[in-house]
Amino acid sequence: MTNDRLIQKYLFLAIIILLGIVIVANLTAFITATLGASIFYILFKKMMIRLSEKYRINKSLGALIIILLSFFIVVLPFTLMGILIANKVIFYINEPAAINDIRLMILEKIKLLPVEIKIDSLITRITSITGSLVTGLLNNIFGVLTTIVVMYFLLYYFLVNYNKLEKTLINYLPMSEANLNILGVELRNMTFINAVGVPVIALAQGLIAYGLYLYAGVQDAGLWAVLTGSASVIPLVGTGIIWVPITVILLAMGQYTEGIVVGVGCLLILGNIDNLIRIFISSKMGDVHPVVTFLGVFLGLNIFGLPGLVFGPLLISYFLLFLKIFRKEYGTAPEEPIEQTVGNNEPSPPQ
Numbered sequence: 001m002t003n004d005r006l007i008q009k010y011l012f013l014a015i016i017i018l019l020g021i022v023i024v025a026n027l028t029a030f031i032t033a034t035l036g037a038s039i040f041y042i043l044f045k046k047m048m049i050r051l052s053e054k055y056r057i058n059k060s061l062g063a064l065i066i067i068l069l070s071f072f073i074v075v076l077p078f079t080l081m082g083i084l085i086a087n088k089v090i091f092y093i094n095e096p097a098a099i100n101d102i103r104l105m106i107l108e109k110i111k112l113l114p115v116e117i118k119i120d121s122l123i124t125r126i127t128s129i130t131g132s133l134v135t136g137l138l139n140n141i142f143g144v145l146t147t148i149v150v151m152y153f154l155l156y157y158f159l160v161n162y163n164k165l166e167k168t169l170i171n172y173l174p175m176s177e178a179n180l181n182i183l184g185v186e187l188r189n190m191t192f193i194n195a196v197g198v199p200v201i202a203l204a205q206g207l208i209a210y211g212l213y214l215y216a217g218v219q220d221a222g223l224w225a226v227l228t229g230s231a232s233v234i235p236l237v238g239t240g241i242i243w244v245p246i247t248v249i250l251l252a253m254g255q256y257t258e259g260i261v262v263g264v265g266c267l268l269i270l271g272n273i274d275n276l277i278r279i280f281i282s283s284k285m286g287d288v289h290p291v292v293t294f295l296g297v298f299l300g301l302n303i304f305g306l307p308g309l310v311f312g313p314l315l316i317s318y319f320l321l322f323l324k325i326f327r328k329e330y331g332t333a334p335e336e337p338i339e340q341t342v343g344n345n346e347p348s349p350p351q
Contacts, residue, residue, distance in 0.1 A: 032304050033147045035311050037154035040070055041165075042191045048159045063159035067152050075148060081226055088223050175329045183325055190317045194310055201277050202229040205239055205270045212243075212265045216250055216258035228266075232274065233297060233309045239270050292316050 044066045051062035158165060170180055206229025213221035228242040243266040250259030293313045300312020 029143070030147075030150055032307055032311070033150035034154060035304075035314075036147070036151040036307065037158055039191055039195050039310070039314075040066075040151075040155050041158040041162075042188055043195060044070065044159070045162055048162050052162075059160045063156050066159060067155060070155075071152075081230075084223060085226065085230075088220065175325060179325050179329055183321070186321050187318070190314065190321065194314045194317065197277070198233055198310060198313075201274055202232045204273050204277060205229050205232050208269055208273060209239065209243060209266060212262050212269075213246070216246075216255065216262050218246060218250075218262075228270075232270075238274075239266065243270070292320070 048059075048062055048066060051057045051065065052059050057065075166184070173180065173183075175183070206225045209228040210221055210225030213224055218224060224242060224246060228239045231237070231239050231241050234241060243262060247259050247263035247266070250256075250262060296313030296316045297309055298312070299315065300308020300310070302308070304311050
């Protein structure tokens with residue numbers, strides 16, 4: 001290749017990269033919608049194929065059925081849950097007298113402890129952070145609705161043109177057919193682990209917490225159960241960020257039996273349910289390393305906000321998977337088999 005031709009090549013490549021950066025920089029608002037549509041596509045692709053090929057349903061109608069199904073099963077419940085939490089948080093922020101008696105009671109109990117705990121500054125800090133989060137979410141309600149609309153717009157075309165998306169990507173991915181098969185299986189499994197496993201764990205822990213809170217007579221037990229389940233995705237502290245203060249309040253109020261039942265029940269049952277579900281999911285589709293989940297949550301919250309609780313771990317998992325595939329395709333030991341997390345009912349891809 002001549003020098004002039006080489007210069008033309010790299011100039012053309014620079015123009016492509018520059019245009020790509022401009023496009024991505026101006027479409028960052030739709031990254032969340034694109035990721036959401038991609039996850040729903042992976043989750044519902046098999047259903048779309050059955051509707052279209054087995055039951056001979058029109059593709060457009062099949063896509064609309066799946067969109068409605070996903071909306072009522074996933075989007076609507078989470079939206080209503082968010083509105084419920086936001087309304088309660090705003091109520092407590094605007095009506096500090098509603099929790100002032102409890103605060104004073106806890107302060108009296110804490111004074112008996114041999115260590116100093118600045119509960120007032122802690123409550124003020126938590127209230128400030130929570131209020132800022134809720135206010136920001138409410139102020140961005142139009143953006144949330146826009147993201148949902150764009151997500152379903154993309155999902156519709158993904159479903160109607162199922163398999164075409166993969167074929168198009170295959171044409172641009174420089175890897176062998178065997179590694180492409182491995183990549184497809186791994187991406188599907190990772191998506192199921194994060195997009196299905198995390199909500200299932202949250203739901204199970206929320207339901208158990210609801211039963212314990214009802215037994216203890218906790219006011220707004222449903223709200224606190226929802227918050228407990230939601231907190232399961234928070235690294236390190238997890239559900240303890242909700243049930244520990246509830247246990248402390250019950251004990252401070254003199255409800256020793258109820259407080260012990262809630263504390264011991266949440267400590268033993270919630271933790272074991274979490275582990276049992278993770279073991280079941282990992283036996284079917286593999287597992288995600290806790291470090292990936294830990295870092296992914298912070299990455300996702302920083303980039304996407306609340307949806308990042310799912311998107312963050314997925315991005316890191318995808319990144320590590322692409323590193324594996326790259327090493328196998330272009331590394332020094334291409335003959336080394338890559339680890340796969342294939343479900344029991346999934347055939348292993350050809351090597």
